[in-house]
Amino acid sequence: MKTVLIIEDDNDIREGCAEILELSGYKALKANNGKAGIELASQHKPDIILCDIMMPELDGYGVLYLLGKNSATSEIPFIFLTAKTERIDFRKAMEMGADDYLTKPFDDMELITAIETRINKWQKQKDAYRSTLNHLERLSLNPGDGMNELKALIAGRKIKRIKKKQVLFYEGDSPQGLYLLMEGSIKMIKRALDGRQLITSLYKPDDYIGLDSLLLEEAYTETAEATEHTSVCLLPKELIVNLLNKYPEVSRQFIKILSKDIHQKEEQLLELAYLSVRKRIAQVLLRLSKTSASPTLLNISRDELAELAGVALETVSRTLSDFKEEGLIEKNGNQLCLIDISRITKLKN
Template identity: 45%
Template sequence: MKTILLIEDNDIIRENTAEILELAGYAVLTAENGKVGVEQALATKPDLVVCDIMMPVLDGYGVLHIFTQNPQLAGVPFIFLTAKTERTDQRRGMELGADDYLTKPFEETELLSAISSRLNRFRQLQPDYDLRAPEGLGNFLDDAAAAGQLHDLTTDRRPHALRKKQEVYAEGDEPTRLYFVQTGRVKTVRRNPGGKELITGVYGPGEFFGYLPLLEPGPHADTALVLDDATLLYIPKDDFRTLLHRNAAVGQQFVRLLAGRVSTREEQLLGMAYGSIRRRVADALLRLHEQAGATPEAVIQLSRDDLAAVVGTATESLIRTLSEFKQSGLIELSSHGIRLLQPEKLRQPNW
């Protein structure tokens, strides 16, 4: 049974509306002002809130602000119920994050339809999404859009085709969007004053990139370049940030993505500082093997220069180490790329 929190200062309207909701099969919590309503919500989290705007102690705008800022309450569907009909009032409510707006007097069916519609849209996000699967991004964005009421995430998914070596963004650029790789691959690189390149990430189908400066505002710290002809989906910055603020589950999803990238970056830097060249090459091959699918048939397709930039070594040193691995029967080198024959041995710490 879904629980509705009804916040209304008019006793008659509150009692009549609560009766309608109970007859429709909802459990109803009632509050005579915004302060009491917030206290009720913190004690028992509702599935949806119906809230008047003009109330004593704490008005509806204040209640909605508290809901959007409180991690425990963020993402709860919120319907304003008010006698005000001016467009400016409606706009203010929607800008604050309200999901619907009903004016008094209202029909019973109008109220019940609005509640049913909001509850159906606000599905709980799954804890994890298989973003490598063709339907993974669709499921994630559909659920994210339902949870955050951001229609642009599902309606503005026009694919953008980019050619090999094309620049997606440059170091120092202001971030404008989140990127998702639909096909192809993209690398992110940083260069020292002498022009030497270090690849900080390689992103393939099913992966997001460019989200760090959106989570921690600032310019891009690296440059993104297309490795193979690629198709990217763009998600506007404002939609992404609003979604994170409004739904904790979506935020947690990207925190996990970010944590994984930070962990990989730290391992990469530690390896450069303390690991042998053989260990660093082995670790890089294992990461790329995992990204390629981690199957015996998986092929790592990366130029020697790019692979050297991932490892953080000279191309000559990389080629020499790959030859040693090949002679030891650990990898197979061909015109198609690199295939790992014995990944379990590459994982051994004695390099």
């Protein structure tokens, strides 16, 4: 049975929410002020927290801030309950790390749906977290040394959630550490002086982002932007550097990761320099196919294809239409189905 903590100074709302939750199969913990809520959260570690914003003594923002400072409660999904409808309040809540925002009055289904959605998302993130930690076991030949420290470092960091099209960092920013992609996808963008942009890399879960800038101690040379709702974990710069200096076997694996990234960018530059537009777009489709969950189904927009291939949007549209007429692909919105990967591979330059 999942446990929900309700922090609300209005007796009617607090008791009403508790009744709805208990009838829906949840265990409800109740607190009538922020301080009592923090104590219950620390003691019981609920699966999710519902918290009013406007409360005496300690408001909802203060509750979220203090829970975030405690490693035992910082990852608990947090939903604000408030009568405020101003956009600035919503933005402040999200920037502080809240997972959702329900405006009073809300009905039973809105409440249950918000709770179920957040708990399910958190469970998926925990599964991805375990998968990532298991994947890290392969980073070291001696899992008792550097790997245990790396796993402990990741496990102790808070996950940052960013929305589609939100920027993780900009070109010119100074790296604060190394990002580990837990869920979603991140594209690296290089912008030209005339405003055009080229996607230089696409990162998937378990990939590290910003390793080159971290090791060179230089500003980022590209902008990182989420292509879907994404979760990342920031590993602080000083801790990663100490780990690399302390454990050569971990350093070797990170060097391999960096070398692979460099190799992929070299291939992309050669394609831009020597391949025809038609062949470049085909190569992009093949690269995406290798990293896609389904090799024959790609979810990508024409804009992103244009930025990956370094061509105009109109050229992408025309080429995809040609590929469709030739029986190489099928199109359905942003989804491309690769019908004949073998023929796409053998396309002449």
